Amino acid sequence: xxxxxxxxxxxxxxxxxxxxxxxxxxxxxPPYLFWYVQYPNQGLQLLLKYTxxxxxxxxxxxxxxxxKKSETSFHLTKPSAHMSDAAEYFCAVSESPGGGNxxxxxxxxxxxxxx
Amino acid sequence: xxxVSQHPSWVICKSGTSVKIECRSLDFQATTMFWYRQFPKQxxxxxxxxxxxxxxxxxxxxxxxxxxxxxxSLTLSTLTVTSAHPEDSSFYICxxxxxxxxxxxxxxGTRLTVL
Numbered sequence: 015x016x017x018x019x020x021x022x023x024x025x026x027x028x029x030x031x032x033x034x035x036x037x038x039x040x041x042x043x044p045p046y047l048f049w050y051v052q053y054p055n056q057g058l059q060l061l062l063k064y065t066x067x068x069x070x071x072x073x074x075x076x077x078x079x080x081x082k083k084s085e086t087s088f089h090l091t092k093p094s095a096h097m098s099d100a101a102e103y104f105c106a107v108s109e110s111p112g113g114g115n116x117x118x119x120x121x122x123x124x125x126x127x128x129x
Numbered sequence: 130x131x132x133v134s135q136h137p138s139w140v141i142c143k144s145g146t147s148v149k150i151e152c153r154s155l156d157f158q159a160t161t162m163f164w165y166r167q168f169p170k171q172x173x174x175x176x177x178x179x180x181x182x183x184x185x186x187x188x189x190x191x192x193x194x195x196x197x198x199x200x201x202s203l204t205l206s207t208l209t210v211t212s213a214h215p216e217d218s219s220f221y222i223c224x225x226x227x228x229x230x231x232x233x234x235x236x237x238g239t240r241l242t243v244l
Contacts (some may be wrong), residue, residue: 057235058235104138114226117175119173
């Protein structure tokens with residue numbers, strides 16, 4: 015079975031500050047990891063994903079995440095927060111990289127960006 | 130990117146009635162569609178996976194007779210909530226993918242309120 019833990023249901027940062035959203039996973043097989051963003055009353059949009067290869071993954075909107083197997087982590091970062099980054103962020107894990115495979119989501123982190 | 134739509138975006142119904150939610154892939158043929166349920170301030174919980182032309186595979190704890198899923202074509206899946214009750218009120222999100230895709234594409238969601 016797979017699971018995802020997102021530490022901190024709410025994170026608040028100042029505009030221009032570093033964004034760090036934490037995600038730890040549990041998986042009995044090599045994991046495939048995803049970060050999604052959800053704006054109010056909308057579906058999810060893929061930010062980035064790790065399948066194999068380079069452990070530092072760059073995504074859209076300046077976000078990146080690093081897969082650390084020894085720490086079972088896949089934290090999401092952005093060097094400088096923008097007001098438009100305010101949204102809900104979900105980390106997810108899958109047993110396979112393809113889109114036809116089941117995703118297990120974390121409980122989400124609400125990011126607030128303040129002036 | 131691929132576009133997935135849902136209809137309606139918001140529905141209110143009386144207790145005991147049935148409600149149908151449609152999920153369409155607009156610019157690709159989806160071999161697999163997923164249905165999720167999201168409670169306020171919580172994560173997405175997978176309800177079922179459906180492959181075109183096959184019966185849906187339901188997650189443990191999801192009532193098959195209450196949540197009827199039909200994936201009749203490569204561009205359309207429907208979720209019917211039968212004999213809806215207030216506890217069925219939730220945000221329902223679908224996603225779609227196909228063989229070769231590296232991700233699922235999510236619809237904007239349908240908010241169901243049962244009075």
